[in-house]
Amino acid sequence: MKQENCIVGQSGGPTVAINASLAGIIASRSFKNVYGMLYGIEGLLNGNITNLSALNNDKFINELTHTPAMYLGSCRYKLPNSQQVYDKVFNIFKKHNITTMFYIGGNDSMDTVLKLSKVAPPDIKILGIPKTIDNDLPLTDYTPGYGSAAKYIATTFLEIAHDAYTYNLASITIVEVMGRNAGWLTAAASLARTNYCAAPHLIYLPEIPFCLNKFVEDVIEIQKQHRIIVIAVSEGIKDIQGEYISAETETVDAFGHHQLCGVAKVLESRLRDEVDCKIRSIEINVLQRSSAHCASSVDIQGAFSLGTAAVAAALDGETGKMMCFNRLSNSPYKYEIVSKDIFSIANLEKPFPAEWIFNSDVSQAYIEYALPLIQGEAKSRYENGIPVYCDIAHLMQK
Amino acid sequence: MKQENCIVGQSGGPTVAINASLAGIIASRSFKNVYGMLYGIEGLLNGNITNLSALNNDKFINELTHTPAMYLGSCRYKLPNSQQVYDKVFNIFKKHNITTMFYIGGNDSMDTVLKLSKVAPPDIKILGIPKTIDNDLPLTDYTPGYGSAAKYIATTFLEIAHDAYTYNLASITIVEVMGRNAGWLTAAASLARTNYCAAPHLIYLPEIPFCLNKFVEDVIEIQKQHRIIVIAVSEGIKDIQGEYISAETETVDAFGHHQLCGVAKVLESRLRDEVDCKIRSIEINVLQRSSAHCASSVDIQGAFSLGTAAVAAALDGETGKMMCFNRLSNSPYKYEIVSKDIFSIANLEKPFPAEWIFNSDVSQAYIEYALPLIQGEAKSRYENGIPVYCDIAHLMQK
Numbered sequence: 001m002k003q004e005n006c007i008v009g010q011s012g013g014p015t016v017a018i019n020a021s022l023a024g025i026i027a028s029r030s031f032k033n034v035y036g037m038l039y040g041i042e043g044l045l046n047g048n049i050t051n052l053s054a055l056n057n058d059k060f061i062n063e064l065t066h067t068p069a070m071y072l073g074s075c076r077y078k079l080p081n082s083q084q085v086y087d088k089v090f091n092i093f094k095k096h097n098i099t100t101m102f103y104i105g106g107n108d109s110m111d112t113v114l115k116l117s118k119v120a121p122p123d124i125k126i127l128g129i130p131k132t133i134d135n136d137l138p139l140t141d142y143t144p145g146y147g148s149a150a151k152y153i154a155t156t157f158l159e160i161a162h163d164a165y166t167y168n169l170a171s172i173t174i175v176e177v178m179g180r181n182a183g184w185l186t187a188a189a190s191l192a193r194t195n196y197c198a199a200p201h202l203i204y205l206p207e208i209p210f211c212l213n214k215f216v217e218d219v220i221e222i223q224k225q226h227r228i229i230v231i232a233v234s235e236g237i238k239d240i241q242g243e244y245i246s247a248e249t250e251t252v253d254a255f256g257h258h259q260l261c262g263v264a265k266v267l268e269s270r271l272r273d274e275v276d277c278k279i280r281s282i283e284i285n286v287l288q289r290s291s292a293h294c295a296s297s298v299d300i301q302g303a304f305s306l307g308t309a310a311v312a313a314a315l316d317g318e319t320g321k322m323m324c325f326n327r328l329s330n331s332p333y334k335y336e337i338v339s340k341d342i343f344s345i346a347n348l349e350k351p352f353p354a355e356w357i358f359n360s361d362v363s364q365a366y367i368e369y370a371l372p373l374i375q376g377e378a379k380s381r382y383e384n385g386i387p388v389y390c391d392i393a394h395l396m397q398k
Numbered sequence: 399m400k401q402e403n404c405i406v407g408q409s410g411g412p413t414v415a416i417n418a419s420l421a422g423i424i425a426s427r428s429f430k431n432v433y434g435m436l437y438g439i440e441g442l443l444n445g446n447i448t449n450l451s452a453l454n455n456d457k458f459i460n461e462l463t464h465t466p467a468m469y470l471g472s473c474r475y476k477l478p479n480s481q482q483v484y485d486k487v488f489n490i491f492k493k494h495n496i497t498t499m500f501y502i503g504g505n506d507s508m509d510t511v512l513k514l515s516k517v518a519p520p521d522i523k524i525l526g527i528p529k530t531i532d533n534d535l536p537l538t539d540y541t542p543g544y545g546s547a548a549k550y551i552a553t554t555f556l557e558i559a560h561d562a563y564t565y566n567l568a569s570i571t572i573v574e575v576m577g578r579n580a581g582w583l584t585a586a587a588s589l590a591r592t593n594y595c596a597a598p599h600l601i602y603l604p605e606i607p608f609c610l611n612k613f614v615e616d617v618i619e620i621q622k623q624h625r626i627i628v629i630a631v632s633e634g635i636k637d638i639q640g641e642y643i644s645a646e647t648e649t650v651d652a653f654g655h656h657q658l659c660g661v662a663k664v665l666e667s668r669l670r671d672e673v674d675c676k677i678r679s680i681e682i683n684v685l686q687r688s689s690a691h692c693a694s695s696v697d698i699q700g701a702f703s704l705g706t707a708a709v710a711a712a713l714d715g716e717t718g719k720m721m722c723f724n725r726l727s728n729s730p731y732k733y734e735i736v737s738k739d740i741f742s743i744a745n746l747e748k749p750f751p752a753e754w755i756f757n758s759d760v761s762q763a764y765i766e767y768a769l770p771l772i773q774g775e776a777k778s779r780y781e782n783g784i785p786v787y788c789d790i791a792h793l794m795q796k
Contacts, residue, residue, distance in 0.1 A: 014564050039566040069560040154784050155691050162467040163688040165790050166412050168437040196791035282683045290557040294691055374783030385772030386552050392563050393594035
């Protein structure tokens with residue numbers, strides 16, 4: 001064990017796998033002390049640090065591995081290009097004998113890794129660990145959190161399909177999925193298909209300009225073959241001018257507030273003009289990023305391994321890198337973990353491949369890519385009928 | 399085994415436990431043939447019958463037990479008081495040598511059991527088996543489907559709380575729960591509480607008149623102690639005049655449609671006028687009635703046992719009854735299954751007990767009642783990363 005200390009931060013939006021990477025770092029027992037920034041780099045700058053070393057026991061590590069969202073809290077903070085701020089960070093490191101910083105996050109968080117690693121003193125290592133349900137970080141096969149969100153989305157679409165087939169009447173169910181400008185999450189709805197059920201029958205990703213008239217045509221066409229239709233639509237679909245569809249319809253409520261309708265509600269409204277059947281819309285909302293009770297083992301174990309590998313990379317003297325999955329084969333699913341330069345990753349987005357999209361659907365190539373990532377059920381311990389997650393009371397006092 | 403046949407129908411809204419009761423009936427092997435009505439009594443009247451006997455094998459019974467919604471399809475059909483219709487039903491029974499009918503459903507479905515049992519020929523037995531996530535049937539300790547929905551709601555509230563505590567800022571999350579005029583489902587949010595997390599901090603059931611001004615006061619008061627607040631609200635809350643709160647705010651979208659806002663959106667709107675912090679609203683929607691991947695073992699096993707017990711009651715010559723759980727003790731949880739007269743059940747609602755509601759919360763008595771019902775994780779088999787449910791393709795052709 002080194003006589004030095006490390007610090008870990010978590011940043012950006014929640015996933016159910018981000019704590020598994022933290023668990024991997026703590027469990028590696030390679031540093032004298034493992035500190036945590038509370039609420040990411042913003043919290044660090046406010047002196048908000050906790051010592052996690054005492055928590056390194058099997059029970060805690062196991063609970064942490066399965067706990068959703070950020071055990072350490074998060075921030076959405078863009079580090080300013082300011083020597084004063086950098087000095088503040090490295091002075092805190094010096095004070096606590098911290099030689100390595102791990103930052104677990106998405107695109108924006110990797111910007112923090114890039115900035116700090118560029119100006120860090122030579123003895124300081126800064127390493128990024130990816131996570132985002134959006135799966136839109138370049139150079140890594142996938143980002144932890146995506147596999148579990150995809151598993152939840154696939155399971156939920158299958159269950160929504162069973163619900164939709166209950167009544168003997170024509171119906172359309174529109175389900176809105178997260179993912180901002182990347183279609184990865186919405187594409188995961190395709191993993192719900194079984195030999196008996198074609199739902200979702202239509203899939204709309206934000207990578208392809210969305211046309212409301214074409215959408216209506218698609219629905220009317222698919223109704224010729226299917227009485228009951230389930231549609232997956234990304235929250236981020238835009239028209240040919242690049243305007244969000246969700247912004248097209250602004251509703252005004254009784255209090256005079258303008259509310260931005262979700263895109264599923266917009267499509268529901270439009271279909272009511274054109275199609276005479278039962279229509280409903282469902283927003284899966286934050287459940288798709290927080291449902292740790294439905295996490296994928298492959299995803300959670302992958303996230304844990306990235307934490308372990310990041311520690312090994314730091315001990316090897318690496319810095320200014322992000323840990324990445326490099327897939328070796330689909331079936332059996334095999335991968336290696338490699339580190340890649342942060343400047344090729346930070347602030348860049350990996351869109352859903354255009355060649356995997358056709359006719360309001362995704363291709364078999366996507367299915368082969370995604371299937372390995374949703375395998376296995378990551379099991380929490382249950383107590384009083386609900387999963388046992390880590391105590392987050394320490395955050396509430398800050 | 400009797401040389402007679404029985405028929406089973408499922409009716410009303412989906413739950414994840416209704417197929418377990420069907421499985422219990424099929425697995426009892428007490429009838430020569432087990433027929434199923436497709437799409438309930440309405441389907442029967444259209445001659446929509448299937449023979450389920452060939453499906454009686456362990457693999458199918460196990461899959462059926464864990465499959466959400468209605469394997470046989472459902473209807474919302476109020477049987478008319480018409481001798482002609484009754485004759486039609488009993489002629490179909492005669493033609494297929496059917497001597498027993500099991501009808502699995504909620505309040506409205508028990509009306510069908512009541513009507514048919516009143517006019518049935520002496521050799522015909524008509525028995526009801528309860529199911530509804532709303533838990534609002536009288537005389538039974540609980541209704542199958544409620545335990546699983548409650549487990550899903552508790553788990554989801556816990557995970558939403560973890561999500562809400564991610565950022566270092568004041569926030570309010572309003573979560574809308576189903577249950578029509580009964581508060582049972584919304585009350586289940588209280589089961590999410592742990593020793594580290596008081597969420598949901600406020601719970602609003604439809605049994606108590608809702609006042610928007612009082613709601614704002616409650617929120618401002620609770621904000622003095624909690625920076626991050628999670629609120630559970632029933633879709634069915636009404637004001638003192640008995641008007642639904644969800645109807646108060648009507649939104650008009652760009653297409654000129656009037657949309658009925660969900661109640662969570664209404665409360666979100668109102669809070670924006672009064673409170674300066676991040677506010678979001680979430681509608682759990684049909685996921686709470688279809689998430690078989692998060693079902694309660696106690697609930698599923700209970701539903702299966704009701705099916706078995708209904709068969710035994712029919713063989714004993716009972717008719718015009720509904721099978722009920724009679725709780726013997728909370729801890730350890732023990733119950734017996736008894737049959738009760740259908741006329742004391744049909745068309746009646748069991749509201750959430752007034753004495754279990756206080757100060758925008760539920761009492762410990764509710765917790766002690768509900769905890770046994772969410773115990774155990776009913777496990778499906780998984781394939782390709784998603785649960786294996788029964789093939790519902792047979793419904794799609796009808």
